[in-house]
């Protein structure tokens with residue numbers, strides 16, 4: 001059996017806001033196998049970024065982790081102290097590329113300085129080899145003219161370049177697991193294709209595990225081995241990429257794939273599913289998808305469906321499956 | 322636009338400010354009630370004597386001529402002669418400027434370090450008792466008038482506890498109290514913005530990104546965040562400088578240091594206008610230069626200012 005690098009169990013996260021508690025995650029369950037690319041998809045606001053940030057314990061101040069476990073190997077990340085997270089986990093075990101590349105680089109430091117922080121901590125190279133390592137990190141993500149680029153400041157770079165610098169910086173940490181939150185959004189299509197090639201290379205050469213958050217089903221089909229589909233703070237379905245397109249079971253997954261196929265490849269088309277994303281302050285009772293589900297039955301509005309195994313590597317949360 | 326271009330432009334922009342400053346300094350005294358010559362000569366002066374003295378100091382000319390003459394002299398480093406002491410103004414100032422400078426700088430140092438440290442801790446422990454304590458103590462010090470605080474401190478630490486000398490400038494221990502009075506009074510001006518700016522910056526994406534790399538939190542705050550709050554803090558520093566100088570003038574008088582403060586106060590009372598004008602002008606120019614320096618420091622801290630200087 002393949003080794004499981006990350007296992008999230010019954011994860012619950014809420015945010016305190018003036019309008020009340022936002023139940024952003026309500027029992028998220030997923031497993032990421034070592035050496036695989038694992039996609040995490042769902043409409044905007046369903047909790048993808050919150051899931052990623054919770055793994056690194058880098059949530060906003062008003063967040064509360066209400067329950068659950070995040071197993072990384074045999075460590076429960078939620079039980080570690082902040083110091084242990086800092087020393088043992090962040091960077092050298094798990095790194096994260098955040099959704100907004102524009103604000104993820106410090107405007108007052110050069111690219112070189114910011115990558116060097118990673119290189120100096122994790123590479124074990126003598127100081128005089130650092131420059132070379134920074135150069136290689138930038139070249140790995142196919143940034144042109146890296147020798148010059150590293151002396152620039154973030155504001156002198158385009159959005160796409162910043163995104164690639166971010167990736168280079170996080171890879172320079174040499175993590176086992178990389179959480180990539182929509183890393184291709186700021187890239188134009190041709191660079192996206194190039195970038196996906198870069199990731200594929202990394203996958204083959206570094207045995208990197210990636211939790212890949214995206215709206216883009218095309219990227220999922222090109223890169224990912226497994227997929228978790230989220231809806232309103234819960235997992236609707238965990239399945240293989242093949243099943244996602246050939247054998248989706250959850251009504252939401254089905255809608256998602258079919259509203260997209262043949263029309264456009266991005267998940268913006270999701271909004272075409274009738275009804276809107278529920279607000280998470282007062283989420284619908286029972287199955288959170290029931291107001292929009294055409295297959296809903298009486299129990300759906302009363303009880304939340306548990307995730308159950310349909311087949312190996314395929315779990316679904318729906319009363320009708 | 323290169324960096325030198327930015328510097329030159331910034332320098333050129335201070336010229337009108339400096340002219341304005343000289344104009345205001347010059348006019349202030351001429352519109353203050355009280356004729357210096359009459360005060361000098363006493364109540365029994367004859368018209369004749371008054372006229373002679375007025376001529377001697379150029380006070381019989383129209384105002385604009387007086388201004389131009391005065392400005393011309395100042396440009397040659399000639400600040401005039403004190404009416405009261407009958408000595409060159411610059412000489413009087415030179416004797417005392419060191420004392421005032423020391424008090425201003427040590428007061429600034431205390432207020433900036435204390436304010437920054439408290440502000441950072443308040444931000445890191447937002448809404449904790451430490452945070453509230455910081456707010457409370459800042460409000461406390463800032464709401465007491467400076468001279469009053471100086472007197473209370475003198476009474477407690479000088480008279481009762483005898484930890485420090487009661488007055489005069491007699492070595493390091495005598496500097497502590499006056500500097501502390503200024504430091505405490507000004508500290509709130511740095512603690513509050515430091516807290517607010519820090520809270521803002523700590524929410525930035527690049528802070529999370531640095532932490533995601535595994536950079537130690539102390540380094541994230543001390544390097545990544547601190548550098549980003551430096552610009553508003555330096556602005557505040559330049560903004561508060563005149564107030565700190567004003568504060569040290571008052572405090573220094575209370576502590577009987579005989580610096581520029583006492584000289585200024587006595588000269589105002591005696592309508593010794595060349596001295597008052599000279600001191601005001603020196604202080605004003607210092608403030609203008611400090612702002613200029615602050616602007617130049619911004620461009621060292623923030624690369625975006627260096628490049629966009631031309632557009633701003």
Ligand SMILES: Nc1ncnc2c1ncn2[C@@H]1O[C@H](COP(=O)(O)OP(=O)(O)OP(=O)(O)O)[C@@H](O)[C@H]1O
Pocket residue numbers: 015016017022024042043044045046047048049050051060062063099280
């Ligand atoms: N600091 C916060 N305070 C309050 N609510 C928050 C906070 N951060 C996130 N949320 C809420 O949590 C929910 C999940 O947000 P999250 O950012 O994970 O969505 P997402 O799936 O990443 O969406 P997108 O695709 O737009 O990035 C949203 O409803 C959002 O409004």
Ligand code: SF4
Pocket residue numbers: 250251252287288289290291293294295296297300305317318319320
């Ligand atoms: S549980 Fe009911 S409402 Fe939810 S997806 Fe299944 S059928 Fe639809």
Ligand SMILES: [Mg+2]
Pocket residue numbers: 048049050099181
């Ligand atoms: Mg997101």
